Amino acid sequence: LIYQVVWTREVSLLVGGQMEAISLVIVAFFGGLALGARFLGALVDRIQSPLRAYGVFEILAGCMAVLSIPGLRWLGETLPVAGGQGFASIAGVFLIFPITFLLGGTTPALLRACVTELNAAAEHAGGLTGVNTAGSVLGVILAVWWIPELGLQSTMTIAGCGALALGIFSFVVGGRYSLPQLEVAVTADTCSG
Secondary structure (H helix, E strand, O other): OHHHHHHHHHHHHHHOOHHHHHHHHHHHHHHHHHHHHHHHHHHHOOOOOHHHHHHHHHHHHHHHHHHHHHHHHHHHHHOOEEOOEEHHHHHHHHHHHHHHHHHHOHHHHHHHHHOOEHHHHHHHHHHHHHHHHHHHHHHHHHHHHHHHHHOHHHHHHHHHHHHHHHHHHHHHHHOOOOOOOOEOOOOHHHHHO
């Protein structure tokens, strides 16, 4: 959520209002997460090393997030803004969306890395959601603390470098092993569907 907090602050400068910024960032953030989970999650199920996929998603998202602040600032200087909203604000959504799309693939990739039996997916999903929620709370606390001290670009750079380090670690560790195919318990209900 560090990304979301920083983007909301930066987009509010772009569109001239906090409510508009929150709306735009939430649309890009949750829309990207949902679509990324749907499409990248399906991709992750077909690859041998979902932990490597997680690493790639984190590396790309972290690098793009660091570049997003200069990108949003460039949009504000370059594109016309009409009444606090306009081309720049819509372009800002399209700048944020690919990053959140990649982040949407991270949870399915981690879940697939943890699960070898489909029946155990719900148990692992709950644990991953709990860890993700704790990380989100920590991210908001750090963002609120860092932004006044360091500024938006430095805060985003620190968060992006953290994602980059985590992504590289996951990519390296994920290359050392591959998972067996997902085993599905075949029941009468599965066959009748």
